[in-house]
Amino acid sequence: MKLLILCPVYALFLYTVCVFGDVFNDRNNDLCWEGLGKSDEANMCQIKPFRTDSAISIRSEQQKVKELRNDNLTRHTIQNFRLQFLDIPTGDDLKIHELQLENELLLFEAFSGLMGYLLPGEFPIGAIRNAFRDTDSSHLWIFQVIKLEILVVLWIIFWAILSLCLPVGVMVFFCFPTNMRRLNEELSNDSLDGTRRTTEQTLGRLLHVLLILMLFPVILILAGNEEISKSISKAPLSVTTIYDDITTFIRNSNMQISFITTSSTDIALEAIRKELEDGETFLGQPYQQQLTSETGLDMALASLGNLKNETSKVSSIVSDLLGECETAKKAGKALQDEIQEMTRQLVAIQQQCTANDRPLCFTIQFSGFDITLPLNNLTTDSKIHELDRIKKNDTLNKSIDAARKRYSNIPGQLVHESTAYIADIKSLLSRKRTDVYKSTHELDVLARTLTEEVNVSQKAIFTILENAVKWDLWRWLVILAIGALVLIIWSFLICGAPCGCDVTSKTIPLLILGISLSCLISPIIWALGTVTLLLGGHGRSFICHPLYDHPNYGILGEFLDRGGILYEEPEFFFDFSSENDSVKIANVLNGCQRDQTAYQTFHIQNKFPLNKKLNYKTWDDLNTLMNNFTKAKFEVEILSTSLQINLQKLSLASAANLTDYRLQISSSISRWDLASFSDQLNSVGRQLEDTVIIRKMDNLAFSMRKLVQTEMQRLNDLRGRILYKITSLEVLLPTLNAQVNQSLSQLETIQIFLDNQGSEISQKVKRQFTDRIENHLEELYSYTTKKVTKEIGKCRPIWEIFHAGRFHVCKLIFDPLNAIAFASFFLILVFIATTPIVVKLIDIYQEGSREGGFSYSHRESRAGLLSDDDRIWTSPSSGSLEEREMINTLPTTWISPPPRPPTVASHVQPTRNPQPPTITYTRSSPRPRSKLSGLASRITGARSKTPQRRETLRETLRLIEPIHWKSGSTTPRSWI
Incomplete structure (x- = not known):
């Protein structure tokens, strides 16, 4: 209820103020009325104090609120202004995923772990460093290697002995057979035959088990051989894909970084250039608006316009007044002449009167009929003439127009005085743009250099791989032949192994052939296992372990970092390094694994420092230039000397007091009434006797009456108009005088404020202008830094390439090699376990063959069966x-x-x-x-x-x- 009561009261108050106060800013009038329903906008309404003769108040509390709000709006506008940057091209697609390494089956990884127990647990970085630097003698280095590889050497010697024991034992068995023993014909032979039968069955089962076990290493060797062959055959394609992706990554990263920096720089600097060239809009007009809001200069100049109109109106009245005064003077003089003429005629008539009529004629008194219209005081008044000269000389209007023109030219004047600074800023920004393009050109040169190095490396690696593929065919054939020979041995043994059927004539030869071939192939298998162990095991220990040493990659760092074995000076990434900053391989791999940007990972800031090239805060020359531009003084003269003098003259002239003049002019033109005098002439004439005199009297009365009706009436009309104009001036001049004094006081106060605070306002506006420019530069730097350091040029492909390379080498080559080594040694072990069983079976079969020809028939004949x-x-x-x-x-x-x-x-x-x-x-x-x-x-x-x-x-x-x-x-x- 209280709100409903207060709202109409508040509305009435605003209406009264807006109508009678003459204090609202025209731009905010609409907001004032809308403020009835919107409190926030109502607060923006500014009510300026009533203009009085005293000095105006420049900074009211409401103006301070407006100033604060304008500042906030300015900052808000600057902050919300966003440059429209171009979309970043994605570049060419990478092909590393076409290798489909994730579909590879890791069947041999466990064998690398088993064989890894034989190899050194720590990388011999000290021995390798000494070997590269030749700090130790060759004998000492060899001793260190043997000490490091002692377990591997013992392992190889152990299996060499085992592989040689097998053929030696078989050779001894076949070359020095025991004498054939005669079989006893006693009944006890039956039990011996049963034991032999049980032994044969047991050995047969063991042989079958071992033959089944023999298939496992054979299959493992063949599978590993195929895996290695497939991997090596695919190696050229994989290497081509990897190097192509590296080239693509370099090209894409360089293209994206160059594009984002150059295009964004062009867009930002072009926006700044347009604002610098359109300084009146972005610099002059804000300054003008700030002056207006601070001083009410627009209202003062508007009042000058009103003053000009009022002065012109008063001056026109004064000019007309003076003109009519001159006309009245002339009319009064003419009337006075006519009256004097009539006076002479009356005197002549009186002299012509007869003696009888003479006393009556001389009763007519025509003295005191002088025309008295006091206009000389008015027409000779200097103030009136000053008011008249204002219109004629037009100096006041010119000075007012000059002041208003100076006010309207404030933006252009400010821009004109800032031309040198603006030109320097444009020139400096142009140089910065050139520096950015030079840096991107250096980045292009670096990218081309890296691409050439990659191409050279690709050609060298590809040539090596082509030769490796050619020689790998022989390796594949050798291992395939070994596997095939083992399968043949397995076939001989499985064919000669007892299966529950009768022994055939081929059983013993097959077993003998199988065991003989196994003795012959054992050293070959040992050699195969040794070679694959040396290659695969050391590859796993010395290559794969450093490659999979996440996240430290210490061994790679010892080789590739600054001060390393291979790249002591400069390091591997010397293209990106500087004297005080080196790129470490561990940081590169970890950063690429986390999908960081190439700019951040490879320390491209050493070659293309964004902070130096695009961060305006580091541009000391720009900051100095901005400070000089901001602190440059700018003086605005609204109240010129001529305007001040004219206003002062107008103030003095408008202070004229016309009341006395009006009262003087308002008095009677003559002391006697001419119409009454005409009636007197007629009356006297009727009393005269002389008809001639009577007629002359009547004519004179008629002429007098006519003069009264014409000239006197005209003079009275002129006097009335003069009095009207004087009365109008009496009404207008005080208002004009007050307005002149008010305008003069305003302008003097404004000019004093401009002289004292104008520089601060200009500095404030210039600071806003430079803040706008700096905002563009800040947006350029923030956008470019964000894109370059966080979004574009992601180096995850480098990690995928690195992972693909180590996966291809370790999982697809070294792991199968270790599997072949494991299978080879296991196969020798199976041969060692199989050989005694086969030899025993051969012995049993040979004894059975000898007994089958003699003892069997002898016992049958003795038993009579x-x-x-x-x-x-x-x-x-x-x-x-x-x-x-x-x-x-x-x-x-x-x-x-x-x-x-x-x-x-x-x-x-x-x-x-x-x-x-x-x-x-x-x-x-x-x-x-x-x-x-x-x-x-x-x-x-x-x-x-x-x-x-x-x-x-x-x-x-x-x-x-x-x-x-x-x-x-x-x-x-x-x-x-």
């Missing part, structure tokens, strides 16, 4: 007569077997002359038999399946017959 279903032995039909006779003469221990039991049916062949025994096989239906006989039957049957085995058996029998047969002895019936 042979039947016609068994195999039939006959004398060999081959051989010469001398051989048979020699056999018959040899002693024998053969005892004829007893007759066969009658329960067993036998088919006896007719008696015939003994012939050389031949072996024929007939298989009857199976019947129960002993384990030994069954084993012998299987061995004999298995070996007699082929002609080659039959021939071998004949040769065995041919050796047995001379020992066991007597000449002329009776052979068993089953052998006939």
Whole structure:
């Protein structure tokens, strides 16, 4: 309710002030009315104090509020002003992701870890440094290397001994066989045969297990070989991609940095140039507005315009007044002449009167009819003439126009006096722009130099890789041949390994061939393992460990940093380094891994210092020039000497007092009434006797009456107009005088303020102008620094390139090499474990072969278990007569077997002359038999399946017959 009551009161108050106060700024009138509903805008309304004759108040509290708000608005405008910079091109795309290294399967990484236990745990940086600097003798350096690699040397020697022990042991076994022992024919042989059978089965199972284990290193060798071959074959493409990406990264980074610096500099400096050239808008007008807000100069000049109009109006009235006064003087003089003429005529008529009429004629008194219109005092007044000269000379108007022109020319005058400073600022900014372009040109030269170095390195590396690819084919073939040979050995052993079936004639040769080849290939595999261990293990320790030493990369720093082994002076990144700042490889890799910008990571500020080139705060010459420009004095003269003199004259002239003149002029023109005098003439004439005199009297009265109606009336009209103008001047001159005094007081106060505070205002406005320029420069520096140091030229591709290179070398080459080394040594171990088993199996099979030709048949004949279903032995039909006779003469221990039991049916062949025994096989239906006989039957049957085995058996029998047969002895019936 209180608010509803106060709002109309507040509105009425504002209305009253706006209407009667004459104090509002025209620019803020709308805000005043809108302030009824908006308190913030209402506060901006400025009410200036009423103009009085006293000195005006320059700094009221409301003006201070306005000044503070204007300052805030100025800062807000400067802060919100943003230059429109160009979009940054992205550049060419990188191809490192086309390698698709993330899809690679890391199958061999674990083997590098296993083989790494043999190698030195610490990088021998001291020994390498001494080797490069030749500080130690060769013998001492070799001793240090051996001491460092003692475990590797012992490992290689150990496996060399193992690989040589294998062929030596097999050679001893085959070259010095034990004498064949005769088999006892006791019943205990059955248990020995069972143990042998169990041993054979156990060894067979172990052999199968070892053969299965043998496949693992073989597959590992072949897989590692293929992985290395694939990696080396892809190495030229990968290296080309890596170097192309490095070149692309250099080109993109240089392009983006150069583009952002040059384009942004051009945009910012062009905006500054336009503002410098349009100084009236950005410098002069703000200064003029500031003067207006501080002094009310616009209102003072506006009042001068009103004063000019009022003065012109008063001057016109005065001129008209003086003119009418002159006319009135002339009319009064003419009227006076007419009256005097009539007076002469009256005197003449009186003299012509008759004696009778003479007393009556002389009763007419025409004295005192002088015209009295006191205009001389008015027309001779200097103040009135001064007011009249103002219009004629027009000096006041010219001085007022000059003051208003000087006020309107304040922006141009300020710009004109600042021309030298503005020209110096433009020249300095042009030089700074040239410096930026020179720096970008140096950056271009650096980029071209780096690109050339990259191209040279690419050509050298590519040539090496091409040769490596050519030679890698032979490496691949050698390892493939070794793997194929191992597979052949594995095939021989797996074919000769017992599988639950009967032993064939190829079993022993296959086993012998397999074990022989394994003995021959063991040194080759040892050599393969040694070479791959030396390459892969040392590559992992001396190359991969430094490459994966995140985040320190100390070994790389020892080689590549300033004072390092390879780049003692200058360092690897000497193109980006300076005397006081060096680029460390660890900082580069860590920064690129965190996707920092190239400018920050590679310390490009050493070659292109943004802070020096674009930070205006470091430009001492610009700061000095700005300070000189700001502190330069600028004087504004609004109240000139001529204007002051004219206003003072006008003030004096307008102080004229016209009341006396008006009162004087307001008095009667004559002391007597001429109309009454005319009536008197007519009355006297009617009383005269002389008709002539009467007629003359009537004519004179008529002329007098006519004079009154014409000339006197005209003079009265002139007097009335004069009185009106005097009255108007009496009304206007005090107002004009007050206005003149007020304007003069205002202008004097303003001029005093300008003389004392004008320089401060100009400095303030110039500071705002320079702040605007500095804001553009600050925006340029902030934008460019933000983009260059945080957004563009991200060096993550360098990290990806580095990671791709180390991944390709370590994971795809060194890890497979270590896997091959592990597989080689493991394969030797498998060979060592397999060889005794195979040798034992060969021994068992050979013993079985010898027993199969003699003991088996002997025991069967003694037990009387042979039947016609068994195999039939006959004398060999081959051989010469001398051989048979020699056999018959040899002693024998053969005892004829007893007759066969009658329960067993036998088919006896007719008696015939003994012939050389031949072996024929007939298989009857199976019947129960002993384990030994069954084993012998299987061995004999298995070996007699082929002609080659039959021939071998004949040769065995041919050796047995001379020992066991007597000449002329009776052979068993089953052998006939």
